[in-house]
Amino acid sequence: MTLRPVTMTAPVALPERTKTRVLDLIKRHGPQTAQDLAARLDVSIPAARRHLGDLLEQGLLEARIEKPGGRGRPQHVFALTERGEAAFPNTSSGLCVDVLRHLRELFGQGAVLQVLDARNQALGEQLSVELEEAATLGERVERLAVQLTALGFEATSHRETSLHEDGASSEVWVLTQTHCPHLPVARQYQELCASELTLYRDLLGVAVTRDSRIACGQGCCRYRIAAAPHP
CATH class of the missing domain: 3.30.1380 (Muramoyl-pentapeptide Carboxypeptidase; domain 2)
Structure with missing residues (x-):
């Protein structure tokens, strides 16, 4: 008889510390661009985008296109989803x-x-x-x-x-x-x-x-x- 390896389903990991800070910043300051978050976190823009990508996959953030301050060139901004809002106790x-x-x-x-x-x-x-x-x-x-x-x-x-x-x-x-x-x-x-x-x-x-x-x-x-x- 051939034994097949059992596939274990890993529990959903909680956002790591930097990702938690990303969620907190968006909660406190509203929708942010990757550039905004990179500056607030003191990390590179590619690093900020990696964290944003992970949070998008987890359904905690959504991306949309807005004009900053209602003016200027449209940019991608990231905002909390309902699931992201639910991460904060209320x-x-x-x-x-x-x-x-x-x-x-x-x-x-x-x-x-x-x-x-x-x-x-x-x-x-x-x-x-x-x-x-x-x-x-x-x-x-x-x-x-x-x-x-x-x-x-x-x-x-x-x-x-x-x-x-x-x-x-x-x-x-x-x-x-x-x-x-x-x-x-x-x-x-x-x-x-x-x-x-x-x-x-x-x-x-x-x-x-x-x-x-x-x-x-x-x-x-x-x-x-x-x-x-x-x-």
Whole structure:
């Protein structure tokens, strides 16, 4: 009788230390290019690409083509997949989803909206204290970004020139969030994102529009803040 060697299935290896750092950097700073990651990790670009290739094969990252900052030449950027997001513990979001689901089943969609409105009001009162001493819109946006980062949103702000169809231009502020601490909830309850937009409009007192949303699979939540008063 001929004995055949038994093939053992190796367990899936956890990402090595550098790959874990890659995931953490993308989690903290949003989608990154291979060049960005090489600079942050202090490794060569080919080395960064090897790590990215491994993480792509493991389903932890996805690659897409974007223009950096919405401008310039398109580049390949790497972002976390749902599996990659799940590598970071977030048990509170799962609890929130369950609570909101039961609330809707028991009392209807209106009850969910009331809960989110109440949360909005409490959060707005907390943030308004930090913004009330700001003398200009730019200072308010910058302070809001700092407070949102403290809440886990990894927010930044900058000013840019907006061109209109008639050739005129105006200055707008851009608020960018590269992380959503409530992503599982936001994916199932769009009302959460809608309440966030309303909150920013009320806090800043001007028109605010959203260009992109993490919950829709985009790399960041990006808000454009004009100087026009919010109606």
